Each structure stands twice: as structure tokens, then as C-alpha cells.
Amino acid sequence: MDVDSLHTLVTGAIWRAEQLEDRGAESAAVAWKEVSLIEEELANALAVSEPEGRIARRGAVGAALSAGDYARAEALVQRYTSEEGTPRALRSELRKMLDEDARILEARFRYAAKHHRVTAARGLARQLQEGGAFGLAAA
């Protein structure tokens, strides 16, 4: 698919996700996942040296966070920050997006955050997702 078509698609997808989010619909998370996938496709098609390429990289990570898919957001940040030619400012911005999301989570679950670090909890969640209960127990 060409870049123009992907831009049209991502516009429609963001539009739907925003409308669902404004109404408090649970399906907003699914809609943001779709946005993240299209943004990722745009990021694959556009070099990081192009403004639209940087916008797509931020968009892929941001939409993954809006979808509540931290593991995907983290994987995308790792990929985009290790790309050759990525400006230092963009690297720092992408990492800040993850930090900001962790801060929001800590504010939401204040009691839990007093006893556990968000990064540690997310690490456990990832191990559970990847290896199941026994994989987590064996870790």
C-alpha cells in the first residue's frame, strides 16, 4: 500500500479511536491497536529523516500506549531508538513516552505503587504473557 493511502487510513483509524474514547467505549483500546499497526506500517515505509516518518514512529508508540499494550510500546521504542540515524531528541522523546505512561499508572494505583515499581510489575506481566504461569514461577 502506498504512503498516501496509509495516511488516509490512519486518519480514519485515529478518528474512530478518538470518537470511541470520548464515549468511554471499551472498544477504544482495539481501535487504538489498529492505529498503532497502521502507524507502524507508515514508519516502515518512511525514513526517520522524514518528518512524516518521525510522526509515524511517535504515533505507533503512542497508540500502543493508548491501547494499553505496554509490551508493544516498549518493543517499538527499543526498535526505533536503535535505528541508525534516529535523532537524539526523538530517542529521548520516545523513552519519555514510556516514563510518562508509568507515572500515570503509578498515580492511578497509588497503594500498589508504594510497594512495587511499575517496571518490575510490567516485567512480571511480560513473563506471564510469554511463558504462562509456570514460566513466571520458573523465572
Add this chain to the structure above:
Amino acid sequence: MLLDLAQLQEMHPKLPGDVALLLVTRAGLGLQRNGHRPGVGVSLDLDRVPSRGSLAWPDADMAKLEQHDRDRVTEDGAEAVALAAVHRARGWRVVRRLQRRHHADWLLEQEQPGEERRLRAALEVSGVGRGGVATRLREKLAQVANSPDVDERWAGVVGFEEPEVALHSTGGGRGR
């Protein structure tokens, strides 16, 4: 200047058809619920240059107003009017919608005659159901000033009570 919202899709070919239709429908509902009819006069403030124009749209079916969220009618209607104005005034076209964390709603582009390079702009839009647009415009200009990866940053605020459109660039009258 005539802002004919029926031509929104032609002005912005990359805007999805269903999105364009919904924006224009909500603009019509927002204007008609304030007692306006297609062809109404509109006050324009295009980067600090005041003028008058007229605003046209396909007649909206007011029986369907209740099917739409009240705030979305104002906000989405404002998007239709601002996108029409920014195209008519400066020839900007939509590239794509931006996510909220980009501090703007739209990424726009403008061909440069005789040059391969395109100019890019971020546009943040808001609608005001009652009263003037000045305060909201200041807020939106401050917001869009943070938008990265663009050559120009614009804010557009549309008032529905007495139709008005204010489109300012952060360059302060130099956003051409």
C-alpha cells in the same frame, strides 16, 4: 471568500470520505441550531487580517441532531470550517490526522511552485458554541506552538453563535 463545505473532500483528497461527510454534517447541524442558513455571512480573521466571507453547506436534517453528541457537533463542525478556510486562504491540504500528543489535530502540506520541497504545517482546531473566539485562540496557539516536525504552526477557532473563523499562525502574520 466563499467557504463551501460541500467541496471539503475536493479540497482535501486525502481526507477519508466518511470522515469528511461527518465533519460537514456536524458543521451544518452546529450552524443551523444557531439559526443560520447556508450562504450566511462569516467574519474572517486570517492571520490578523480581518475580512468578510460567506459560508455554504449542504442543508442539514435537524431531526437528526439528537443522534450526535452536542460537544462533538461544535468541535467536528469547527474542523470542517477551519479545514475549508485554511485551504481557501493558503492552499494547505490535509496529509493526515495527528494523535493528541502531537499538540495538533492535522498535518497539512503546501506545494511550493517550482520546488520539490513541500511545506508542512500543524493545525489545531477548536469550536466555540457561544461567545467570541479570542481566548480559545490564544490557548490553541500556545498548544500548537509545541508541535514538532513542521515548518508552520496554525490554530483555527470557529465561532457558531455569530459565524466567525480565526486562523492564526504562531509566526504572527508571517505564516504564508
